[in-house]
Amino acid sequence: MEPAFSRVGVVLAGGASSRFSGEKALAVLQHRLFYERVLDAVTPHVDRVIVVSKPTLQMELSNQRDAIMIEDQPPFSGKGPIAGIYSAMKQVPAEWYVVIAVDMPLMDQKAVGKLIECVNDSFDAIVPVVNERMQPLAAIYHADCLATLHQQLLNKQYRMIDFLDSVKTKYLTEEELAIPTEAFQNINDDSSYKQLLKEIEGDR
Numbered sequence: 001m002e003p004a005f006s007r008v009g010v011v012l013a014g015g016a017s018s019r020f021s022g023e024k025a026l027a028v029l030q031h032r033l034f035y036e037r038v039l040d041a042v043t044p045h046v047d048r049v050i051v052v053s054k055p056t057l058q059m060e061l062s063n064q065r066d067a068i069m070i071e072d073q074p075p076f077s078g079k080g081p082i083a084g085i086y087s088a089m090k091q092v093p094a095e096w097y098v099v100i101a102v103d104m105p106l107m108d109q110k111a112v113g114k115l116i117e118c119v120n121d122s123f124d125a126i127v128p129v130v131n132e133r134m135q136p137l138a139a140i141y142h143a144d145c146l147a148t149l150h151q152q153l154l155n156k157q158y159r160m161i162d163f164l165d166s167v168k169t170k171y172l173t174e175e176e177l178a179i180p181t182e183a184f185q186n187i188n189d190d191s192s193y194k195q196l197l198k199e200i201e202g203d204r
């Protein structure tokens with residue numbers, strides 16, 4: 001059966017946010033929630049966006065841009081980003097999944113567009129490497145990854161790196177990507193958020 005969509009966005013928003021006071025999805029930068037910023041970055045490039053969150057956050061996230069709101073697939077709820085990607089693939093059939101973590105508020109439409117230009121049918125995963133760090137949560141995955149993701153979860157192997165080692169992964173260099181490295185900035189804790197606000201909004 002043909003998948004319903006050729007390319008969908010996946011906003012990963014089901015994490016615990018334990019290093020952050022509050023939910024990262026609901027943090028605000030320049031008057032927009034992180035959640036809204038990431039949705040805006042992805043939406044123009046895909047057929048539909050899937051938001052993978054958790055029960056306590058579902059009520060708080062408004063359904064914008066006709067997004068498909070889902071939760072992690074039991075029994076893998078809360079098992080990390082790998083569970084979020086698996087759940088999107090399992091619940092919404094598509095060919096390609098453009099995955100962006102909700103804690104990357106500087107991702108914008110241009111950056112996501114560049115990433116999509118790098119899709120290559122010979123690979124299952126298209127993953128940027130920025131400042132020598134892999135960015136598997138701002139990356140693109142083919143539906144063929146589903147079985148491997150499932151196996152990883154069954155084996156309790158929750159690390160993205162183990163998964164990437166098990167599929168055909170194309171690592172993109174900064175030169176190939178031509179995206180400003182700031183776009184990949186990842187806000188995990190209060191101090192990185194405070195620093196971001198200072199840089200972008202000039203707060204003290």
Ligand SMILES: Nc1nc2c(ncn2[C@@H]2O[C@H](COP(=O)(O)OP(=O)(O)OP(=O)(O)O)[C@@H](O)[C@H]2O)c(=O)[nH]1
Pocket residue numbers: 012013014015016017018019020024052053072077078079080081083084085100101102103137188
């Ligand atoms: N759907 C889903 N998304 C997740 C899960 N764990 C993490 N994420 C998302 O993956 C991205 C990176 O998450 P991390 O920073 O590693 O973890 P976190 O749970 O958000 O935060 P910490 O509790 O501080 O580690 C964020 O966008 C999270 O919302 C999960 O179990 N399910």
